[in-house]
Amino acid sequence: MMRKWKDLDPEVKAQVANELGKYVYMLVDPRDGVPFYVGKGRGLRFDAHGWEALFAARFDEGEVAAEDLRRLKVGRINEIRSAGLEPDIWIVRYGMSSDSEYTAVEAACIDLLRSMPIRPTENGGTRLPHGNKAGLTNARTEQAKGHGIVLLDDLIDELAAPLLTYDKPLLLIRLGSWVESSEEIPGGVERPGYGYKSEWLSSSVRTQRFEEIGVSACGWWPISPSGVEAEEIKYFVAVHRGVTRGLFRIVPGSWETKEYDRHESGRVNRRSACRFEVIDSGPDFDAIIGPHGHRIQGIQQNSFYWPFKR
Numbered sequence: 001m002m003r004k005w006k007d008l009d010p011e012v013k014a015q016v017a018n019e020l021g022k023y024v025y026m027l028v029d030p031r032d033g034v035p036f037y038v039g040k041g042r043g044l045r046f047d048a049h050g051w052e053a054l055f056a057a058r059f060d061e062g063e064v065a066a067e068d069l070r071r072l073k074v075g076r077i078n079e080i081r082s083a084g085l086e087p088d089i090w091i092v093r094y095g096m097s098s099d100s101e102y103t104a105v106e107a108a109c110i111d112l113l114r115s116m117p118i119r120p121t122e123n124g125g126t127r128l129p130h131g132n133k134a135g136l137t138n139a140r141t142e143q144a145k146g147h148g149i150v151l152l153d154d155l156i157d158e159l160a161a162p163l164l165t166y167d168k169p170l171l172l173i174r175l176g177s178w179v180e181s182s183e184e185i186p187g188g189v190e191r192p193g194y195g196y197k198s199e200w201l202s203s204s205v206r207t208q209r210f211e212e213i214g215v216s217a218c219g220w221w222p223i224s225p226s227g228v229e230a231e232e233i234k235y236f237v238a239v240h241r242g243v244t245r246g247l248f249r250i251v252p253g254s255w256e257t258k259e260y261d262r263h264e265s266g267r268v269n270r271r272s273a274c275r276f277e278v279i280d281s282g283p284d285f286d287a288i289i290g291p292h293g294h295r296i297q298g299i300q301q302n303s304f305y306w307p308f309k310r
Contacts, residue, residue: 008160015159016152022102023094024109025152027073027087029080032120033127035090035113036076040106089152090129096147128205130198154201157292161243164294166287170306171228171236171250172299173217183220186256186275191215196240203291206245210278213238213246219273223304225255231305235279235288243293247285248276 008016020041027037080087092109096102121127129149175196185191194216200206206213217238228250238246254275259268279285288294298308 008156012156012160016156019155019159020091020094022096022099024092024096024102024105026090026092026109027077028090028127029076030085030088031080031083033125034118034120036087037073038092038106038109038113040102042102091150091152091155093149094147094155126205128199128202151202154203157203158241158243161292161295162290164244164288164296164306166284166294166306169231169233170288171223171233172239172296172304172306173221173236174299175213175217175238175240175245178216185215185219185273186254189215196238196245200240200245207280210246210248210280214248214276214278217246217248218276219256220258220260220271221273221304222269222271225257225272225274228255233305235284236274236276237288237306239296239299242299243295244289245293247279247289249279251275251277 022040022042024038024040026035027039028035077087093102093105096105129151175194178193178195178197180193182190182192183194196213196216197209200209200213217236234249236248236250237244238248251274255272256274257270257272259270262269296306300308
């Protein structure tokens with residue numbers, strides 16, 4: 001984390017500061033996935049001391065002396081760093097508009113963690129945002145307006161993504177939130193659903209899940225295979241939250257089309273899917289995906305073709 005932060009362009013650091021606004025964060029021990037500090041902040045100063053300012057204490061606890069709290073937190077951070085690691089920084093909520101709002105979120109997090117301790121991960125497991133959806137019976141979360149829980153690393157990745165400037169045609173596949181829905185795709189594969197899983201936001205996970213992302217993105221979409229071939233499009237690109245996430249070569253001649261229920265207008269609802277090969281290195285991968293993905297400016301709901309011209 002520290003190395004990634006120090007290597008960032010100053011403009012990206014400023015972007016992160018602006019994006020965070022008023023926020024609540026947790027420091028998490030990467031060795032066992034257990035939070036050891038909850039804090040709140042706003043308008044981070046990203047100068048030489050900016051990063052350490054995130055770790056600086058804000059002590060208003062009544063039952064423990066401020067200096068003792070500082071020692072406890074800094075001691076844990078030093079212990080983690082002695083193991084060659086850095087604390088994971090989880091942004092619980094950000095972009096909040098008032099002091100009362102982010103103070104309430106901070107207090108709720110502290111009360112929850114003090115009342116219901118988090119079980120340590122086992123066998124070197126990794127803990128990720130929304131990684132325990134099955135633990136609650138809630139069908140959905142309340143609207144977070146795009147400012148819900150996220151690893152700071154992942155937020156940095158999104159904001160550090162340069163604009164896509166690739167000059168050859170691409171097929172863009174926009175993926176929303178993950179939907180469980182079993183369906184067969186070309187090649188006789190049964191996929192469990194479509195969309196973008198929250199754990200794929202973490203670059204360390206995403207690079208290990210390109211095949212799964214491809215399965216999610218390869219169909220079924222209201223696009224014309226003949227149009228794709230006429231444009232001589234070689235790749236489709238998985239896009240989530242306006243950033244490219246995965247690159248896939250379309251296997252020539254693999255397109256399949258099927259009809260779904262007709263639209264209310266009576267128009268036939270034809271959707272197509274294809275087989276693919278994962279592209280995870282090389283010049284095209286670097287130009288389209290790279291370490292942070294590439295941001296697509298002006299992408300619209302029904303835009304499938306890059307460069308935009310239709």
